[in-house]
Amino acid sequence: MSFEPKILGILCNWCSYTGADLAGTARMKYPANMRSVRVMCTGRVDPGFILNALRSGADGVLICGCHPGDCHYIEGNYKCMRRIPLTKKLLADMGIDPRRLRLEWVSASEGARFQSVVTEFTEEIRALGPLELRELNFDAEHPAGTAQKISAAAS
């Protein structure tokens, strides 16, 4: 059976969630791999959400917000824009390919863009393959134990 990635989508309430709705009402098809969580604004996205999702079995995380300048909360998306590169660095340090995290701008009227972003990201994650953390049984509660498992697996 071919690999079907699991992707977490974090969508902002005003632009991207509405854009996703539009894609739905316009009957645009996109891969079912993405499961979405609604937040009021991409500014709400705590890097913890991303790490938690990757630990809980996601192979990639897609964050969608309003285009710069269009934020419903004036500048929440700029805050997210600053947090994501730092989170990517953190992922790289943890040995996770930073390409598994992506930030995209999708406005409420861009159903077609939402479709293409999700499709493209799913294909990219599919190409990257499953996130190996799962096999290592990464345990956030006991990071020390995980490190042992990793070294055990490596030997």
Place this chain on the structure above:
Amino acid sequence: MISVEIDGKEIQVEEDTTILNAAKALDIRIPTLCYNELIEPYAVCRICTVEVIRGKRTRLVTACNYPLRESVKVRTNSERVMRLRRMNLELLMARAPAARIIQEMAAEIGLETTRFPIENPKESCILCGLCVQMCQDVVGAYAIGFADRGSKREVSTPYERTPETCILCGACAQVCPTGHIRMTDAEERIIHSKLSLGPNAAITIPFRQAVPNVPRIHAEHCIHFKTGECMLCSKVCPKNCIHYDDKDEIEEFEIGAVIVATGFNDFDPTPMKQFGYGRYPNILTGVEFEQMNNAGSPTSGKIVMENGEEPRSVAILHCIGSRDENYHKYCSRVCCMYALKFAHLVKEKSNAEVYQLYIDMRAFGKGYEEFYQRILDEGVNVIRGKGSEIVPNRSGAGDGALLVRCEDTLIGKFREIPVDMVVLCTALEARGDATDLARKLNISAGADGWFIESHPKLGPVSTTTEGIYLAGVCQGPKDIPDAVAQGGAAAAQTMKMLALGELLMDAAYAEIAEEFCSGCRICNGLCPYNAISFDETKKISAVNSAMCKACGTCVAACPTGAIAARHFTDEQIYAQIEGILV
């Protein structure tokens, strides 16, 4: 009061009233040339000469400045008066043969030619000095005066150069009785006050049916604000309503709701060089054409070119600045229909041929498609293809001084259409200060500058800030019925809120758990709504739940996890993530 008799009619007037004013009260017409009621009479043209009888003495005097005394009799059309008037006119005809008003006055008394030699057939100045008096006594600019003397006397600027003190007010041209002084632009073209668009006095009522319906002074054009003189308007105002020291004032009101109805700007097509707006004559924007068509316009609603003639053909170009990658990508929505209305107006008021150049005809509303069909039936030439360029018609072929170039996409051919007049249907544009206003009101404006409503379908009137509503084009291009509907909805929303007496808030907002807040103040600067304040005594931050819009930016940033977003708490989102990834 004294009693006088003019042409056999008795009248009671104040002592020292001029004969001219007394005659006016009796509806007796005395011809005048150099008289202007706003300027001290100079009595130089002698046209108003009348016969005054006091006892046995009779005298010939000028009516404009002769003060009446008790029991004076005046004759305005005795043989002696008429003989003198005839002589005066003959002399004036020789002096200023080009002055049309003198020709007309002469014709009125049956005079066709003058016995006296004509020195300069192009002369039209009668040296009445009204312009000089206007410039010196009223305007206070001292830019023109009399030069030389005797038969060489003339009105001139100092050393016949452009005077530095001239403020280009045009008052001299305004008072000149013979039309000798004219305002011209740098290329010696006459600026025809009657053909320029819009009322151009420095004191005007902005438009008909303006509220309040009072005139206002445009300080940048008013003579008084340039030289400190003039004040003619206050002299003629019978109720002393004119105050030159009135200033804009800032007043503060306590209000419960705001309806934003700031409207739009008309796109300025000057930067689009290909359309020649401002460079070639008779290229108007839609608003200018609309102004010209107004019955109260300087042309009285007639469609005329700058030279006063009716155009033989008119082109109406759609989508100037809208649906254009280089300017505005959006459709301005109203242009198609007003362009069709313009076509109808041209057809109704003139015999001109009309060309509509459109990209797509968007007749979207009730009755609109039917109107489009009616325009087609009226014989308007409708060409599918955006006008690409307007150039002068140098060859002179066809009915027009301008050439409109376009590609007719229905026949797939490049076309050049000769027209006399072009109307550019310019885009509706967000006001330049929309972003500033959005920031002040804590609402948002999109990339194009239109204010963003709280929901495109379910909240088209409200904004993200409670109590602030949108009406009209400031929210996005729309026509009058839509703007009226939105305005009505905004008013109803406001009334609902005010009648309720209290504000209904969304249940989602951020809360700070006091015991966990470390007082680091990271969240203070992040809040776009200034809803987080710092309590200096407790050394912790607190959220004003009425101002919080629940974006959650502070929640994600809080290093101690003290802030919780109600309905979007960390626990809830983690649970969702873990739940859907199973």
